[in-house]
């Protein structure tokens with residue numbers, strides 16, 4: 001009963017540009033989110049995380065912050081934000097903001113001051129290095145968005161480091177003044193009442209003090225993102241990062257019930273280090289394994305076991321199925337398996353994170369070259385890495401522009417919107433939206449499915465299965481990741497075993513004896529206990 005909300009809750013990720021436009025500029029806004037809170041309550045989520053809403057030149061759509069303590073006019077005002085937060089809380093939901101500490105926009109006053117001269121008071125707030133002896137860039141580090149991570153500032157004759165775009169200079173987190181300034185940013189929003197932060201590229205904050213070259217990555221294949229030609233041994237995930245994270249956590253802990261989530265793309269064993277010594281790091285280092293692991297039952301089952309084994313005792317796991325940087329789940333695994341994925345996400349142990357629109361089965365939308373917005377795509381075009389396809393407008397109804405805007409939307413709306421939309425799916429008892437609602441509802445009434453114990457059940461072929469148990473309540477989750485029917489032999493099914501939910505939204509209350517027959521692309525939650 002004393003578990004904090006984020007141990008029980010479901011996080012819903014909104015990309016604010018694409019959720020709901022109310023002022024007719026073709027871009028979503030805070031009032032739009034406020035206007036759709038009924039939907040979020042109906043969906044059964046607990047908390048909303050907003051991608052950045054701060055003033056920004058939008059070179060990376062808000063991940064290039066110009067002012068950390070305000071709202072970009074495209075999204076609204078600080079008053080709109082306060083009103084949204086109050087309304088979110090009134091409905092018993094939580095609001096998590098994106099915190100982007102690794103870099104600012106080059107238009108941020110701190111960077112303007114830093115670049116003004118070598119002796120500027122804020123010079124050391126960013127990462128400046130002299131050219132190498134031969135006049136070229138200081139080391140071989142690559143930008144995650146293509147090309148070198150160093151840009152020469154001709155006026156002062158030094159290079160500055162940017163892990164992403166040239167217009168996103170990295171802050172120097174070894175400088176205590178930078179840390180103090182960023183801590184005040186956290187306090188600004190915590191004092192306003194936000195329930196926590198998702199911290200952007202948390203593992204990047206500290207770089208090697210000696211700026212050693214990164215080694216080559218032998219596993220790199222042509223077609224992979226260009227920066228992966230190197231293993232980022234020296235430019236990220238340095239040991240000193242953990243002290244920085246612990247400091248962030250200390251700020252968060254000064255406020256009750258707030259959550260610290262870290263965006264970290266690292267292998268499982270390095271990822272879990274971000275829970276911190278004595279669990280005084282991030283509450284939840286984001287686990288992207290469901291995005292990164294191929295959709296194959298044996299690989300998925302192995303990955304779940306590895307992750308479960310790696311999460312420290314008393315730490316809380318978490319699972320992310322999609323986000324604004326990666327192809328949508330329905331595109332990766334197909335619309336049928338997207339339902340199985342939904343059941344997996346919402347029955348594994350740990351906090352689930354849903355990405356807006358995935359609950360409708362929204363798919364990646366191909367973007368014609370002349371409409372491409374994402375700078376990453378423009379820099380590495382042809383590799384299919386662009387992120388616009390997973391950021392298209394939310395599909396609300398069958399009216400023009402899917403009810404997202406009355407203007408021309410900033411990215412095209414998917415062609416399937418007349419069928420794949422909230423209104424149509426709400427009325428269809430077999431839709432994926434109805435499945436998501438049934439899953440969130442069951443999870444809410446059955447704590448075994450959220451906070452309960454997890455035990456894998458050994459399976460073969462296309463099947464993944466596990467048990468979730470709390471007190472008298474015991475559930476078997478059996479998932480068919482294949483397109484052929486399979487029988488699941490489960491000898492423990494006692495006299496009470498019955499279907500609690502199928503991804504096909506039928507078979508309700510069907511008795512289960514020794515064998516459970518799963519259809520193609522079907523997942524089933526079986527209640528093994530006596531009801532009542």
Ligand code: GLC
Pocket residue numbers: 060063064100164200201263324325
């Ligand atoms: C994170 C964000 C991504 C952004 C990058 C740079 O990975 O999720 O959208 O481009 O950081 O801030």
